[in-house]
Amino acid sequence: MSLTADRAPREAAADPRWKTSRLMTASLAIAILTTGLISLWWGTGSVRMSPTRVWTALTDEDAVFRIEAVAAEARLVRVVMGILVGASLASAGAMLQSLYRNPLASPQITGVTQGSVVAVVMWLLYGPNSESTWVLPLVGALGGVGTGLLTYGISKLGGRVDPLRLILVGVLLGGLLSSMTALVLISADGAGLDLISWTVGSLQSASWSRIRLLAIALLLCIPLILLAIPYGNALNLGEEIAHGAGVSVNRGRGIVLLAAASITAASVSLVGGIGFIGLVAPHIVRRWTGADLRRLVPNSALSGALLVLLADFASRNLRPRDVASALGVAEEVAPTALPTGIFLALIGAPFFIHLLRRTP
Amino acid sequence: MSADAPPLLNGLEASGIAAGYTTDVLHDVDLAATEGRVTALVGPNGSGKSTLLKACANLLERSTGSVTIQGQDIAELSTRQVATKLALLPQGPSTPPYLTVRDLVEQGRFAHVGPLGMLRRQDHAAVTEAISLVGLESFANRDVDALSGGERQRAWLALALAQETPVLALDEPTTFLDIGHQWEVLELVRSLNEERNLTVLMVLHDLNHAASFSDQLVVLEQGRVVAAGDPWDTLTTELLREVFGVEASIIADPKTDRPLIVPHAAAPRGTR
Amino acid sequence: MTAVDEAATIGPADGKPSVDGSTVAAGRATRLLAAVGLLTIAVAALVLYNLTQGEPDHSLSTALDNLLRTGPIAGDIDSILIREVRLPRVLMALLAGSALGLAGVLLQDALRNPLADPTLLGVAQGAGFVIALASIYPELVPPLPTSVLCFIGGTLAGSVVLVLSRRSRNPVRVVLAGAMVSILFATLSSVVILITPRTRGLGIIEYFRFVIGSFIDVTWDSIGAVLPWFLLAVPLGLASARIVNLLSLGDEAASSLGLNPGRARIGLMILSMALVTPYVAQIGPIGFVALFAPHVSRSLIASSDALRVMITSAFAGALMLLTADTAARLLFFPFEVPAGVFTFLIVGPLALVIVGRLGRSR
Numbered sequence: 001m002s003l004t005a006d007r008a009p010r011e012a013a014a015d016p017r018w019k020t021s022r023l024m025t026a027s028l029a030i031a032i033l034t035t036g037l038i039s040l041w042w043g044t045g046s047v048r049m050s051p052t053r054v055w056t057a058l059t060d061e062d063a064v065f066r067i068e069a070v071a072a073e074a075r076l077v078r079v080v081m082g083i084l085v086g087a088s089l090a091s092a093g094a095m096l097q098s099l100y101r102n103p104l105a106s107p108q109i110t111g112v113t114q115g116s117v118v119a120v121v122m123w124l125l126y127g128p129n130s131e132s133t134w135v136l137p138l139v140g141a142l143g144g145v146g147t148g149l150l151t152y153g154i155s156k157l158g159g160r161v162d163p164l165r166l167i168l169v170g171v172l173l174g175g176l177l178s179s180m181t182a183l184v185l186i187s188a189d190g191a192g193l194d195l196i197s198w199t200v201g202s203l204q205s206a207s208w209s210r211i212r213l214l215a216i217a218l219l220l221c222i223p224l225i226l227l228a229i230p231y232g233n234a235l236n237l238g239e240e241i242a243h244g245a246g247v248s249v250n251r252g253r254g255i256v257l258l259a260a261a262s263i264t265a266a267s268v269s270l271v272g273g274i275g276f277i278g279l280v281a282p283h284i285v286r287r288w289t290g291a292d293l294r295r296l297v298p299n300s301a302l303s304g305a306l307l308v309l310l311a312d313f314a315s316r317n318l319r320p321r322d323v324a325s326a327l328g329v330a331e332e333v334a335p336t337a338l339p340t341g342i343f344l345a346l347i348g349a350p351f352f353i354h355l356l357r358r359t360p
Numbered sequence: 361m362s363a364d365a366p367p368l369l370n371g372l373e374a375s376g377i378a379a380g381y382t383t384d385v386l387h388d389v390d391l392a393a394t395e396g397r398v399t400a401l402v403g404p405n406g407s408g409k410s411t412l413l414k415a416c417a418n419l420l421e422r423s424t425g426s427v428t429i430q431g432q433d434i435a436e437l438s439t440r441q442v443a444t445k446l447a448l449l450p451q452g453p454s455t456p457p458y459l460t461v462r463d464l465v466e467q468g469r470f471a472h473v474g475p476l477g478m479l480r481r482q483d484h485a486a487v488t489e490a491i492s493l494v495g496l497e498s499f500a501n502r503d504v505d506a507l508s509g510g511e512r513q514r515a516w517l518a519l520a521l522a523q524e525t526p527v528l529a530l531d532e533p534t535t536f537l538d539i540g541h542q543w544e545v546l547e548l549v550r551s552l553n554e555e556r557n558l559t560v561l562m563v564l565h566d567l568n569h570a571a572s573f574s575d576q577l578v579v580l581e582q583g584r585v586v587a588a589g590d591p592w593d594t595l596t597t598e599l600l601r602e603v604f605g606v607e608a609s610i611i612a613d614p615k616t617d618r619p620l621i622v623p624h625a626a627a628p629r630g631t632r
Numbered sequence: 633m634t635a636v637d638e639a640a641t642i643g644p645a646d647g648k649p650s651v652d653g654s655t656v657a658a659g660r661a662t663r664l665l666a667a668v669g670l671l672t673i674a675v676a677a678l679v680l681y682n683l684t685q686g687e688p689d690h691s692l693s694t695a696l697d698n699l700l701r702t703g704p705i706a707g708d709i710d711s712i713l714i715r716e717v718r719l720p721r722v723l724m725a726l727l728a729g730s731a732l733g734l735a736g737v738l739l740q741d742a743l744r745n746p747l748a749d750p751t752l753l754g755v756a757q758g759a760g761f762v763i764a765l766a767s768i769y770p771e772l773v774p775p776l777p778t779s780v781l782c783f784i785g786g787t788l789a790g791s792v793v794l795v796l797s798r799r800s801r802n803p804v805r806v807v808l809a810g811a812m813v814s815i816l817f818a819t820l821s822s823v824v825i826l827i828t829p830r831t832r833g834l835g836i837i838e839y840f841r842f843v844i845g846s847f848i849d850v851t852w853d854s855i856g857a858v859l860p861w862f863l864l865a866v867p868l869g870l871a872s873a874r875i876v877n878l879l880s881l882g883d884e885a886a887s888s889l890g891l892n893p894g895r896a897r898i899g900l901m902i903l904s905m906a907l908v909t910p911y912v913a914q915i916g917p918i919g920f921v922a923l924f925a926p927h928v929s930r931s932l933i934a935s936s937d938a939l940r941v942m943i944t945s946a947f948a949g950a951l952m953l954l955t956a957d958t959a960a961r962l963l964f965f966p967f968e969v970p971a972g973v974f975t976f977l978i979v980g981p982l983a984l985v986i987v988g989r990l991g992r993s994r
Contacts, residue, residue, distance in 0.1 A: 016501050017460055101456065104808045108815060167804055168747070171811045175751065175919070178818065186840045193825075193836070200822050230477025234470050236459075237519075240450035243419055245523065246443025246471030275815060290503075291456050292463040294477075320827045332769075334829045342826075345819040352812045356796050356805065 020288050021295040028285075028302035035309045036079045039316070040072065078316075081206035082308040082340070084214050085267045086277055088221075090304020091297045092260040093278025095228060098236040098293055099256045100163040104355060106279035107264040109167060110257070111151055111174035112144045113275060116268035117199055118181045119143025124195060125188045133209055133270075137217050140269020141262065147173055148261030152254055162239070166253070201274030201341025203312050210270045217266035221259065228259035229293045236291060274341045276348025277304045283355065311343040318343075370430050371395040371559045372416060372446065372527050377425035379415040384423055386411055386583045393527065393561040398553050400570040401563045403580035404604055409563045410451065412580065413531050416561065417448040429527055443471035447520035451531040451563075455505045461515045462500045465490055468522030490522035494548060510541030514548065521552070528552070530562035534569065542566075546573045567604070571595060571619045579603060591619050601627045660935050664944065667932045671947035675726070678954050682722050683714055685962055690714065716852070721961075724850045725954045727862050728911040729921060733929075733949020734869045735907035736922030737942045741880040742900040743794070745806050749923035750790070750908045752810040756917030757817035758789025759909055763842045764821045768828050768835035778842070779857050779910040786909035787902060789813050794901055842913065854914045861910040866946075868903055873939035876900065880936070918953065918975050925949040 040054050054072045089107060096105045107113050123139045151173055155165040181199060185192035198205070231252035234242040239249050268274070281304035282296060289295040315338055324333035374391040378384045385408045393399040401409040414420040416427050418434055427434045429445045437445070447468070455464075468490065469483045479487075491500050494514040499507060504515050513533060520528060530549065534542040550573050553560050564570040570577055570591070577594040579587040581603045587594045600608045600621065608623040683695040690710060698714040732750070739748035750756070762785030766773040773781070796809040825836055875896050878886045883893040908922065929944035930936055956975045 015460075015462065017463070098456075102804065102808075104805075109808065109811060164804055168807055171752070171807050174811065175814065179917070196822055197826055200819055226476045230470060230473070233463075233477070234467050236456050237464070237467055238450075238453055240419060240448070241453055241467070241516075241519070242470075243439060244417065244443060244446075244448035244450070244520070245467055245469075246440040248439045286458050289458075290460060290463060291458040292460075292466075324827075331831075332829065333827045336826065338823065338826060342819060342823055345816065349812060349816040349819075353796060356809055356812075 017290045017292075017295065021290075021299060024285060024288050024299050025302060028299065028306060032083065032302060032306050032309065035306060035313065036083070039079055039309060039313045040075050077206045077208060077211065078203045078312055079309060080211050081203055081214070081271065082312045083305040084211065084218065085203075085271050085274060086281070086304035086306070086308030087301035088214075088218055088263040088267045088304075089274060089277040090281030090300040090307075091225065092264045093280075093304075094282040094293060094296045094300040095225075095232050095256050095260045096278065097282055098232040098291070098296075099253060099260070100167055101236060101238065102163065102167070103283065104279070104352065105167070106276070107260065107268075108174060108273075108275045108278070110170040110261065110264075111147045111172075111177060112170075112261045112264045113268050113273050114174040114177035114181065115147025116140040116144035116265045117273040118177045118184065119146075120269050120272075121181055121184055121195055121199065125184065125191055133207075134213055136210075136269045137213055137266050138269075141217075141265040144265025144268060145258065145261045147177065148257050152257055156250065166257075197336075197339040198272040200339050201268075201272040201344070202339030203271055203308075204339065205271070214266055214270050218263060221262045221266065224255075224259040224262060225297065228256045229297060232256045232293045236293075272339070272341065274308070274344060276344045276352070277307055279355075280348050280351050281307055283351075307344070307347075308340065311347065312340045314343045315340045370526050371397075372427065372429050372561060374412075374416055374427045375425055377412065377415055377422055377427070379411060379420050379422045379425075380408075380583075381411075381420075384583070386415065389425070389580070389583070389585055391416070391578055391585070391588075393559055394576065395526075395559050396553070396557045397575040398550065398560040398562070398573060399576050399578060400574035401561070401578050401580060402565075402567060402570045406582075407580040408583040409580050410531055411583075413448070413529055413561065413563050417446055417529050418442050419448065419450075440471045443523060443525070445525050446527040446529055447523040447525040448529045449516055449520045449531065449533060452535050453516055455512065457503070457505050459504050460501050461491060461496055461504055461507075461518070462487065464504050464515055465518045465522050468519040471523065486522050486524055490518040493521055493552065494518045508541075509537050510544055513537060513541070513545050517545070517548065527559045527561065530560070532563050532565055534564070534566070542569070549573065567595070567600075567621050571621065572613070572616065595619050595621065660933065660940075664933045664935070664940050667929070667944050668947055671944070671951055675947065675951050675954060678951065678958060679722050679726075682954065682958055682961075683718050685958075686713075686718065720852050720855050721850045721957070722954065723855055724858070724911075724915060725957045726950045727855070727858055728915060728918065729925075729950035729953030730946035731862060731866065731907040731911065731949070732918060732922040732953065733925035733945035733947070734866060734942050735904040736924075736926040736949070737929075737938060737945050738869060738872070738876060738900050738904040738907070739922065740926055741876045741936075741938055742897050742904075743797075743806070744880060744882070745797075746927070747807055747923065749920060750786070750904075751917060751919035752807055752923070753793045754789035754810050754813035754817055755786040755905070755908060756912055757814040757821070758787075758792075759783075759785035759912045760839075760842070761785055761817045761821045761824070762788070763913075764824045764839045767838040767842070768824060768832050770835070777857065778913040779861060782909040782913040783905060785817075786912065787905040789817055790901060790905055794897075850914060858910045858914060861906055865903060865906040869907060870939065870942055872900060872903065873937075873942060876938035880938070918956075920975055921949050921952050921956075925952060 058069070058072050058076060092112075093106045096107065096110060097103055099105070100109075119139050119142055120136060123135070127135075127139070151166060151170045154169045154173075155162070185195055185199070188195075231247060234245050234247045235249070235252055235256065237245075242252065243249050264278070282300040284303045284307075285299040286296060289299045319335075319337050320333050321330060321335045324330045372391075372393040374389065377386050377389040377391070379386045389408075389412060391399075391401075391412065401412060403409050411420065415422050415425075418427075418439070422435075429442075432445070434442050434445070465487050466479060466483075469479060469486060470477070472486075473479055473483055491497060494517050496511065496514055496518060499511060499515075504512055507515060517530075517533070520530075528549075533545050533549065537545065546569060549560060549562070552558050562574075564574075574591065576589060577587070577591050578585055579594060579599065586603055587599055595610055597608065597610060600606050600610075600623075605627045606623045607625045607627050608621050611620050611622060612618070613620040680692060680695060683699065684690045684692055690713075694710055695714060698711050699719070736749065739750070739753075740746055759782040762773070762781045763778070766781050776784075793806065793809045793813050796813075797806040821839075825839070828836060875891065878889055878891045879893060879896055879900075881889075886893045886896070911918065925945045925948040926941055929941050929948050932948075933940055933944050935941065953975065
């Protein structure tokens with residue numbers, strides 16, 4: 001963790017929070033690696049392979065077993081994509097929870113997710129060149145960051161940008177945008193139906209070119225995140241304290257919102273409206289790393305990556321068809337796997353309820 | 361302001377302040393917090409003491425008037441620059457969960473650190489010193505929200521001290537504390553003022569606290585200064601009756617010889 | 633005491649003599665009459681405007697003639713257009729608008745939460761989920777009229793939000809809980825659609841038609857479907873004004889005055905769902921009318937007495953929805969934008985004013 005490097009060694013050693021945080025980082029990294037490997041060679045329904053065969057399939061240039069090579073590569077792509085998406089959405093969530101001083105905040109609350117989704121859906125259905133993927137992050141960013149800025153702008157109409165307004169405006173805009181998405185999808189008939197699984201977030205469309213795009217976008221966002229972290233930390237203490245410590249409150253809120261919106265939009269534009277990661281991931285690690293964003297953001301990123309891997313693993317192995325055939329009603333259910341986003345929502349919603357009951 | 365006030369070198373001076381929320385609450389207020397002394401702002405509910413403190417800290421926009429610290433007009437300074445001259449501890453700040461004392465106090469260095477918030481050696485030193493000044497060394501790695509009320513208030517005070525400013529502004533630092541912790545915090549403020557020559561400007565609700573812990577009082581009523589100066593000169597039975605609506609005698613504290621207010625009854629209506 | 637409170641207490645401390653109590657009461661009664669009168673005139677004018685404008689435009693006399701004539705409709709195109717197309721549509725806007733305005737008062741006062749609004753409680757998504765189930769897997773759902781299904785789904789979502797934010801007067805909590813419940817029910821609808829085999833594709837189309845829901849399809853049949861709900865729920869709502877007044881004093885005060893606040897709140901919640909959900913099935917989700925109409929009404933009549941606010945708010949709601957529908961129908965003629973989008977664009981920013989006020993008085 002480069003963020004800790006600036007600390008004087010004596011104090012860093014004496015501070016148990018930083019020690020716990022590093023331990024957490026290491027164990028999350030190991031967990032991600034393990035889950036990633038398991039999901040590479042485990043997959044019911046499609047091709048089952050031993051670890052050595054996965055390795056051969058991935059590395060051997062002139063692979064004899066072409067099907068296995070394709071299957072192994074597809075899984076690897078999903079795993080890598082899942083890690084990037086989970087990490088970016090979780091860091092966005094951690095920053096937003098500090099910004100709003102509310103543990104229930106997440107990218108979906110700001111309307112950013114919905115803004116990216118509606119922009120990309122419209123692009124895919126009506127855009128001039130829907131074949132080229134590299135435009136997607138730009139379109140998504142236009143919708144997502146645009147929504148973020150609009151949220152900020154509307155909240156600023158009354159002078160000060162306070163968290164209550166940001167939340168309300170975000171929820172209102174998000175609601176409007178998701179009904180717009182529904183309208184667009186419905187008016188496009190068949191083509192729209194195919195995009196439904198994408199709107200709830202799916203790793204189905206992952207590919208090396210998309211991974212490259214997302215990685216570049218995230219790298220470009222890193223300076224912005226580093227800039228936003230001290231602002232987020234100060235704003236977490238409340239407006240008056242932040243101001244007293246020397247933060248221009250409106251500018252600080254703008255910077256944190258922009259950073260969170262950018263990384264959210266980058267992910268959402270490539271895999272769709274995956275939700276709940278930004279809400280759940282920071283909570284899992286906060287107890288150990290503390291609320292300080294210098295430790296919370298990197299660890300949330302890792303726990304978000306892990307969550308997406310687990311949800312993707314579940315979505316590939318728990319097919320509705322299998323459940324239905326166990327119940328004897330297989331013909332009533334389509335033979336498709338559910339998108340990853342659904343599984344995250346099914347984990348995330350009860351978690352949200354738990355949080356809501358606990359917070360005063 | 362009394363004419364015999366010593367010249368301000370490094371203190372805070374406000375003149376002709378008008379400020380408020382939707383309408384002005386303060387009208388043409390002058391204020392001088394002399395360098396190295398403790399100045400207390402007192403007044404009945406709604407007199408505008410907190411508003412005045414916020415206006416002095418740039419937290420509230422002033423409609424007219426100017427505030428200078430160390431001879432510099434703060435309207436010309438950025439938020440960051442003001443934070444290196446005046447540290448403000450607002451009333452009853454709420455603590456986020458899972459934040460250690462050290463994490464909290466480090467936020468006081470925002471105005472000093474580089475653009476990416478990297479803490480340098482002198483920043484760590486300032487944080488460590490602020491924590492030891494308030495006597496929380498052994499609590500530095502504990503979560504702030506797990507501390508007792510008095511300890512928590514000291515942690516917040518350390519955040520303000522880590523800013524290393526010449527002026528410290530406190531808004532009712534004793535709110536929500538029981539009497540022992542009230543005195544603990546006020547004695548700490550007093551000793552910081554004496555040992556580090558801090559200029560302290562604080563809003564106090566309790567007149568006896570103000571009389572015991574301040575060098576000069578500023579009494580506000582309905583957004584105007586009605587009296588200012590040494591506690592013995594400022595606090596009179598007439599003032600208590602007319603401004604605070606209470607019949608009281610003022611006696612000398614047998615131990616400290618500071619004024620002590622002993623209320624007898626609410627002042628009859630019409631005399632206020 | 634914070635500085636904000638201090639600022640707030642300065643007013644009365646000035647010692648200005650308060651106005652005589654009876655004068656205030658009389659003034660409020662006059663304001664109520666004036667407000668209701670003005671709103672009625674505005675609604676009537678807008679109704680006539682709506683009946684006459686469009687393609688083709690009609691003269692006022694034709695409209696009035698068709699409106700007032702009883703008996704079988706004349707065969708000419710004007711009569712059919714006015715009485716079979718425009719009139720039911722206007723009537724629907726009036727019914728839905730006034731029901732929403734009334735429901736807003738019930739929700740806000742009963743929950744003591746200024747941001748209570750059916751859109752923010754996930755009602756539309758809850759109703760949508762039940763409709764998705766019913767149209768795709770009809771054998772799983774009892775064969776009930778759409779309005780009943782919507783009522784069940786909406787009440788389901790609304791109760792989840794209320795249970796989650798129970799006892800909390802923190803508006804943000806309710807808004808966040810509502811947002812999450814909306815997302816959850818929307819996700820569940822997606823699950824239902826995604827697992828549907830091609831053989832049941834017709835059900836999906838039926839569900840989509842419901843989701844779009846707009847004023848375009850409103851006929852006398854639609855009016856017939858919502859009218860029983862309206863006639864049952866509106867009098868009940870007005871009759872509950874006493875209970876609402878008690879609840880707005882707080883749970884402790886209400887129960888010491890002999891009201892069981894928990895039970896009363898559940899009753900009012902169900903009642904407000906009966907006021908809101910039938911229209912979701914006909915014209916789609918309409919946002920912010922229920923949020924905004926009560927606030928406007930309170931400041932119009934300078935009173936928070938539930939009965940007075942309810943009456944004014946019902947008129948204000950009707951006016952708002954009628955305005956939105958007129959805009960939706962005529963602004964981009966011949967294209968039609970769903971009225972829900974208009975209420976969002978027009979009323980949404982105004983809702984922010986409410987939030988702005990909240991921010992200041994906190």
